[in-house]
Amino acid sequence: MKTVSEFRKSKSKEKISIVTCYDYWSARIIDESDIDAALVGDSLAMVIHGYETTVNADIDLMALHTSAVKRGITNKLIIADMPFLAHRRGKDKLIENAGKLIKAGAQALKIEGGDQDTIDSIRYLIDSGIPVMGHLGLTPQSVHKFGGFKLRGKEKEEADFIIESAGKLEAAGCFGIVLEMVPSQIAKEVTEQISIPTIGIGAGMYMDGQVLVLHDMLGFNKDFSPKFLRKYMDGYSSIMDAVNAYSRDVKNGNFPNKNESY
Numbered sequence: 188m189k190t191v192s193e194f195r196k197s198k199s200k201e202k203i204s205i206v207t208c209y210d211y212w213s214a215r216i217i218d219e220s221d222i223d224a225a226l227v228g229d230s231l232a233m234v235i236h237g238y239e240t241t242v243n244a245d246i247d248l249m250a251l252h253t254s255a256v257k258r259g260i261t262n263k264l265i266i267a268d269m270p271f272l273a274h275r276r277g278k279d280k281l282i283e284n285a286g287k288l289i290k291a292g293a294q295a296l297k298i299e300g301g302d303q304d305t306i307d308s309i310r311y312l313i314d315s316g317i318p319v320m321g322h323l324g325l326t327p328q329s330v331h332k333f334g335g336f337k338l339r340g341k342e343k344e345e346a347d348f349i350i351e352s353a354g355k356l357e358a359a360g361c362f363g364i365v366l367e368m369v370p371s372q373i374a375k376e377v378t379e380q381i382s383i384p385t386i387g388i389g390a391g392m393y394m395d396g397q398v399l400v401l402h403d404m405l406g407f408n409k410d411f412s413p414k415f416l417r418k419y420m421d422g423y424s425s426i427m428d429a430v431n432a433y434s435r436d437v438k439n440g441n442f443p444n445k446n447e448s449y
């Protein structure tokens with residue numbers, strides 16, 4: 188899938204598969220895979236740079252990774268996260284920051300939140316020609332407000348906020364909405380009530396598509412095993428075995444051999 192309009196048309200036709208992509212080498216793989224779209228997620232602050240939360244991602248870091256991804260992707264939709272506070276410094280900053288990610292190679296942006304300010308910013312970007320995806324439920328940039336990366340929308344008040352915000356994001360012109368860490372029944376209600384695709388992470392099966400952090404589903408993060416995650420590879424052990432085999436060969440004098448020499 189190459190475009191936002193193809194993305195929109197997928198609703199109730201074919202499920203949409205998305206993974207995060209932060210760099211050139213994984214972009215090359217994703218580009219030739221069956222995955223529909225690549226998300227340059229602000230989770231890269233944690234996964235790639237080792238920060239404790241996503242609040243340390245800033246616009247220049249996001250643009251740097253987006254440009255690396257862009258150089259590796261020819262066939263897929265590229266969506267980039269607007270980082271913490273990047274859309275909250277007035278219209279000028281909003282446009283400047285959004286422009287940086289689009290010029291770096293993103294075709295669309297994802298913005299966390301369902302408050303009126305965020306909705307207004309999203310509408311302004313869409314009017315400016317920039318497709319935007321919403322993000323509700325656990326919005327990790329608000330981790331300090333929430334007090335951790337926990338399930339959202341358990342209580343009726345917050346569930347209502349998620350459902351109402353989804354309607355507002357659709358009305359503002361979003362081409363899709365990510366729902367993160369919300370009960371399946373709430374996610375189902377949202378999916379049924381709006382006519383744009385819903386993409387889930389920890390939001391259950393009643394979604395139009397799913398997104399996972401690539402490193403998580405490859406099992407690179409040994410100690411990260413939330414309930415929603417399915418690991419398709421034991422990447423941590425595979426890499427450990429490979430680097431140790433190489434180290435052993437070097438120390439034994441088995442690498443390089445004659446064929447590997449000039």
Ligand SMILES: Nc1nc(=O)c2c([nH]1)NC[C@@H]1CN(c3ccc(C(=O)N[C@@H](CCC(=O)O)C(=O)O)cc3)CN21
Nearest residue numbers: 230233234241327336337338400403411412413414415
């Ligand atoms: N590598 C990575 N993967 C992610 O999915 C991800 C990030 N980083 N960073 C940003 C957010 C944070 N996310 C998280 C982080 C932790 C849990 C977690 O610990 N979940 C447990 C406990 C849930 C609870 O206490 O309610 C779980 O079993 O789901 C979930 C999502 C999802 N996002």
Ligand SMILES: CC(C)C(=O)C(=O)O
Nearest residue numbers: 207228229230365398
């Ligand atoms: C997990 C997805 C939805 C995300 O926002 C990220 O990777 O930053």
Ligand SMILES: [Mg+2]
Nearest residue numbers: 228229230268
């Ligand atoms: Mg994110």
